[in-house]
Amino acid sequence: MSQTITVEGMSCEHCEQTVEAALEDVDGVTTVDVDRDAERVTVDGDVAPQVLVDAVDEAGYDASA
Secondary structure, eight states: OEEEEEEEOOOSHHHHHHHHHHHHTSTTEEEEEEETTTTEEEEEESOOHHHHHHHHHHTTOEEEO
């Protein structure tokens, strides 16, 4: 299942990598595609949207489903 969440605060490649790593660490996530310019991340896997938002928030960025 593919989901897209909005992530604010990513300003560089390091930010993208941090968000990607945080989401890849979530059980059930299979792929992560970060689009810094569009401020969104598409995630494939069987994970509740709030779990994804929480993972990004814990990494220091503002996320919403």
